[in-house]
Amino acid sequence: MTALVDEELLERAPHDNSLPRVTPHRTAEITSHLRTPKTLWCPGCSNGIVTRALIDAVLALDLNDDRTCVIAGIGCAGRITAYLNWSTVHTAHGRALAVATGAKAADPGLNVIVVMGDGDCVAIGGNHLIHAARRNIDVTAVVFNNSIYGMTGGQMSPTTFEGDVSTTSVYGNVEQAFDICELARAAGATYVARGTSYNYQRLAQLIAGGIAHKGFSFVEAMVACPTYYGRQNGIPTPADMLKMQKARAVPVEKFDSEGPRLRDRYPVGVLHHAERQEYTAAYADVVRRSQEPPRD
Amino acid sequence: MTDASTKAKSRAPEAVVIDLDLCKACGICITLCPTDVFDRDDFGRPVVARLADCTLCAFCERHCPDFAIDIVRVGDNA
Amino acid sequence: MPQPRRLIAGNEAVAEGAIAAGARFFAGYPITPSTEIAEVLSRRLPQVDGHFVQMEDEIASIAAVIGASLAGAKALTATSGPGFSLMQESIGYAAMAQVPCVIIDVMRGGPSTGLPTEPSQGDVMQARWGTHGEHSIIALVPSSVAECFSLTVEAFNLAEAYRTPVIVLSDATIGHLREAVALPLPEELRIAERGEPDVPPEDYDEVMSTVDNIMPRPALGSRYSVHVTGLVYDSSRGGTPATGTPAVAEGLGRYLREKIYHHRDAICRVEETEMEDAEVAIFAYGSVARSARAAMKWARRQGVKVGLVRPITLWPFPTEAVDHMAEQVRAIIVPEMNLKQIAWEVQAAVWGRARVIDYGRIDGKLIRPEEIQDLIRREFHYHRFEETP
Numbered sequence: 001m002t003a004l005v006d007e008e009l010l011e012r013a014p015h016d017n018s019l020p021r022v023t024p025h026r027t028a029e030i031t032s033h034l035r036t037p038k039t040l041w042c043p044g045c046s047n048g049i050v051t052r053a054l055i056d057a058v059l060a061l062d063l064n065d066d067r068t069c070v071i072a073g074i075g076c077a078g079r080i081t082a083y084l085n086w087s088t089v090h091t092a093h094g095r096a097l098a099v100a101t102g103a104k105a106a107d108p109g110l111n112v113i114v115v116m117g118d119g120d121c122v123a124i125g126g127n128h129l130i131h132a133a134r135r136n137i138d139v140t141a142v143v144f145n146n147s148i149y150g151m152t153g154g155q156m157s158p159t160t161f162e163g164d165v166s167t168t169s170v171y172g173n174v175e176q177a178f179d180i181c182e183l184a185r186a187a188g189a190t191y192v193a194r195g196t197s198y199n200y201q202r203l204a205q206l207i208a209g210g211i212a213h214k215g216f217s218f219v220e221a222m223v224a225c226p227t228y229y230g231r232q233n234g235i236p237t238p239a240d241m242l243k244m245q246k247a248r249a250v251p252v253e254k255f256d257s258e259g260p261r262l263r264d265r266y267p268v269g270v271l272h273h274a275e276r277q278e279y280t281a282a283y284a285d286v287v288r289r290s291q292e293p294p295r296d
Numbered sequence: 297m298t299d300a301s302t303k304a305k306s307r308a309p310e311a312v313v314i315d316l317d318l319c320k321a322c323g324i325c326i327t328l329c330p331t332d333v334f335d336r337d338d339f340g341r342p343v344v345a346r347l348a349d350c351t352l353c354a355f356c357e358r359h360c361p362d363f364a365i366d367i368v369r370v371g372d373n374a
Numbered sequence: 375m376p377q378p379r380r381l382i383a384g385n386e387a388v389a390e391g392a393i394a395a396g397a398r399f400f401a402g403y404p405i406t407p408s409t410e411i412a413e414v415l416s417r418r419l420p421q422v423d424g425h426f427v428q429m430e431d432e433i434a435s436i437a438a439v440i441g442a443s444l445a446g447a448k449a450l451t452a453t454s455g456p457g458f459s460l461m462q463e464s465i466g467y468a469a470m471a472q473v474p475c476v477i478i479d480v481m482r483g484g485p486s487t488g489l490p491t492e493p494s495q496g497d498v499m500q501a502r503w504g505t506h507g508e509h510s511i512i513a514l515v516p517s518s519v520a521e522c523f524s525l526t527v528e529a530f531n532l533a534e535a536y537r538t539p540v541i542v543l544s545d546a547t548i549g550h551l552r553e554a555v556a557l558p559l560p561e562e563l564r565i566a567e568r569g570e571p572d573v574p575p576e577d578y579d580e581v582m583s584t585v586d587n588i589m590p591r592p593a594l595g596s597r598y599s600v601h602v603t604g605l606v607y608d609s610s611r612g613g614t615p616a617t618g619t620p621a622v623a624e625g626l627g628r629y630l631r632e633k634i635y636h637h638r639d640a641i642c643r644v645e646e647t648e649m650e651d652a653e654v655a656i657f658a659y660g661s662v663a664r665s666a667r668a669a670m671k672w673a674r675r676q677g678v679k680v681g682l683v684r685p686i687t688l689w690p691f692p693t694e695a696v697d698h699m700a701e702q703v704r705a706i707i708v709p710e711m712n713l714k715q716i717a718w719e720v721q722a723a724v725w726g727r728a729r730v731i732d733y734g735r736i737d738g739k740l741i742r743p744e745e746i747q748d749l750i751r752r753e754f755h756y757h758r759f760e761e762t763p
Contacts, residue, residue, distance in 0.1 A: 044322030048361025102441025
């Protein structure tokens with residue numbers, strides 16, 4: 001078992017807030033990293049777009065395919081594990097980050113990417129999110145946030161907004177939505193970013209930046225669910241949902257922190273980037289110290 | 297000085313190929329193409345109607361959630 | 375050269391057994407009376423280039439164990455009743471996805487918060503059926519500190535051989551019991567290693583495993599690319615889910631059962647003492663077996679023909695051993711620190727050929743030899759007061 005982090009990855013880590021260059025690949029190159037391009041996602045679901053951005057991000061960093069694995073929870077986003085042809089783990093609901101913690105700790109050289117839906121990440125998985133962030137373990141969490149529970153038929157999620165209609169909030173949701181980027185940052189994540197399916201190039205770069213960052217990286221990808229969120233909240237088409245992302249996303253440098261930051265406008269880009277000791281590196285030091293001969 | 301149509305023509309790809317087996321007729325490419333290259337067929341799927349207007353922005357290729365669009369660039373191997 | 379004996383507690387012996395078996399990952403959460411296992415491993419694992427992590431709860435712990443095992447490490451967690459309950463979903467995941475791992479449950483009084491510092495045997499049926507769905511499991515029950523060590527080693531070997539979670543059912547008594555034990559040297563132990571499949575990556579698929587040739591799963595990050603899921607599956611190649619094909623679900627479920635049940639001869643271990651001429655047997659496990667053994671010896675001193683059958687493997691249930699016992703004896707005393715959880719299994723296997731005398735105690739106190747002696751007295755209508763002590 002190696003205690004070393006992938007040195008190649010370290011070389012590419014940004015020393016400032018600039019992101020890795022991502023050159024989007026042709027469709028044939030993208031689908032060569034899929035077991036099948038025929039997904040079960042709904043027409044117009046952005047999951048396919050974010051999947052493509054994820055593949056482009058990994059390709060941009062020239063990661064070793066053998067040493068890359070994607071661990072995902074349950075939900076529409078979790079189905080990515082059946083499609084990507086790296087090693088993939090489809091975990092129990094909400095437990096992807098805990099499984100990823102075990103895998104990364106047992107083999108720190110693994111490139112671990114964790115894909116979760118919003119429910120998987122901050123409802124049932126909320127506790128594992130805050131502790132993975134607190135530990136600053138070097139995995140990259142990509143949350144496919146569509147503000148709904150799609151797989152189970154359109155129930156509300158902790159990221160569904162006040163007033164939104166869902167199958168379990170037919171009178172309008174009365175609960176506030178998480179700002180999950182704020183949650184991740186407050187818990188200790190050292191790379192926090194938000195992107196939209198609309199702005200593909202930026203999203204792919206943000207994901208690449210997260211993978212390259214050594215520490216807990218958290219990327220929120222705004223995703224359209226036309227079938228459940230869209231239909232129940234009066235948004236006619238998938239294209240309309242992408243247009244709404246374009247209208248609401250404000251680059252972080254232009255986002256005034258006074259204004260509301262959730263439903264109607266939100267900052268996108270790298271929202272937080274810090275450096276502090278990463279968990280597996282810190283534990284490698286524990287191993288070293290535990291093996292020092294006892295002082296007389 | 298080249299006129300707009302010549303400029304557009306010089307950027308147009310060889311072809312925009314739609315894999316009809318993968319396409320789920322979501323309409324993203326049709327609606328969001330900035331130069332309105334596509335028409336819609338009876339099943340809601342894109343039909344390349346104005347290839348000459350394509351600027352190869354590749355928005356359709358990258359935003360197709362079903363990997364159904366392949367833009368064949370000029371100079372690609374046949 | 376024999377090892378020197380050292381005074382060691384059951385929980386510490388479990389930790390040392392894990393290390394000896396090659397375990398290099400522990401994730402757990404403190405809970406009485408198992409906490410010493412975590413504490414010892416937090417100190418010992420880094421010394422052997424292993425990893426210890428105290429996770430945020432037991433759900434995270436078993437999930438991290440699964441992740442570490444998928445990454446190629448032998449991994450374990452340790453808990454007690456309330457934590458064991460929390461872990462059930464992912465234990466089922468490990469059974470379904472065939473992930474080797476070891477779960478130590480140091481049983482205490484339950485249900486719920488119960489009696490945190492007192493022993494019970496209340497989780498024995500939960501070990502079999504705690505997780506939802508049709509599944510198989512292996513569970514071992516130590517009744518001494520030496521067995522805390524050796525059965526933990528055995529648990530890892532079984533987990534690797536059968537690609538399954540294995541539960542070690544200790545209890546508060548055995549966990550905190552100190553005995554003088556000479557722990558075996560590493561070279562004296564049989565350790566099963568995981569290995570890699572014997573086909574190249576391009577040919578490998580999950581479905582190649584058969585009941586007689588259970589292929590090891592390659593690790594995440596190896597040359598092999600695998601897809602691991604808790605959904606019904608027929609392949610590790612991913613792609614279109616197999617959940618829509620009934621034959622796949624039936625086939626997988628039966629394979630998961632047969633994978634273990636076909637090998638019950640190798641898995642089910644039972645220790646029989648003084649059974650050759652026994653008219654009555656005591657069927658006891660774990661710490662209660664210690665009292666049962668004392669009671670049996672007392673009975674023999676009175677000239678009463680009692681034998682002890684002690685299951686070391688509780689699941690799969692050692693039906694053959696009980697079957698054999700039922701052919702021979704007229705009554706089977708089953709003392710347990712629960713209310714008849716295993717006695718029901720014994721009764722089913724006995725099939726009316728002998729009387730099953732259950733005896734339960736759930737007040738957090740170890741069943742004493744005297745209590746079992748009373749049962750023996752009653753069985754043999756033994757009223758003499760001057761007994762050979």
